[in-house]
Amino acid sequence: MALNAFTVDVEEWFHICGAGGLLAPANWDRLPSRVVQTTQALLDTLDACGVRGTFFVLGWVAERHPDLVADIRAGGHEIGAHSFAHHRVYQLSPEAFEADLDRNLTALRAAGVAGVRGYRAPEWSINDRSLWALDVLAGKGFSFDSSMTPLRIIGNPAYPQVPHVRATRHGPLAEFPPLVARRLGQNIPLGGGWGLRLSRPRTVIREIEARNRRGARTALFVHPWEIDVEPPRARLGPAARFVHYAGLDGFRSRLAEVLQAVPLGPMSEAL
C-alpha cells in the first residue's frame, strides 16, 4: 500500500509571512510562546494514532527550544528545515536565502540534528519566481523539497500533484507536493491549511485512498498552532484571517480520524 507523507511546520502562531505591526519580527521575542505546548499536544496525537512524520523546524524555534527538537526526535519523527526567519523565498536574493538556510541548519545542529535532508519553504514560496532555490538546496546536500504547491497565487496549478524529480545544477532533487483537490474548477488545499481544517475527515480519507489506488502518494501538512486550544488572535486582514483561523474548532479530533485511517509516514520514507 502506498505510504503518504505526514508533515508538520514547527513554528509559532505569529510566524505569518508578511505580517507587520505587532507581529513584526522585531516583536517576536515579546509575544506569548505557544509552540512547545502545541507541538507536544501534536506529538501526543501522533503517538496515539501510531503515526510518524517529518517535522520541518524553523531555526528561530530550534534556537530557543532545543529540548522540543529532542522530543520530536524521541518520538521517532524525521527533522527537516523550514528556514530560520520565515521569509518568503521569492522575496529573498539567492545569497540571502543561502544565509538563512545556513542559520537554520546551524540552529538544528546545535539542537543535536545533523544530516538534514528535507526542506519546506515558508508559505510554499518556491515557485516560478524562485526556482533558483532548488539549486541552492541540492548544493547544500538536501535530497528532497516540499515547497512547491499546485495552487494559484502562492504556487502554480500546473505543477505536478505527485512526487517528482527536479533537475538542478547540483543534481536531482525530489519534490513532494501537498494534496490538493479540484473544486468548482480550481485547486484547493486539501492536505493542510483551511482546506483540511474545514473538510470532513471522510472527504480527505476518500481523496487520499483514490490517489493511492492509482499508485500516487500524497502529503499532508499541519502547524502546531492549528491545534491550540487557546489560540492567541492576531489582527489580520480578511484573507489572512481566513487562512489562519477558519475551521480551528475541533480540528485536532478531525485530524486524528484521518491519521488513523490512511497509511502515513515521514516524507523520506514516502519517497
Ligand SMILES: [Zn+2]
Ligand atoms: Zn511556516
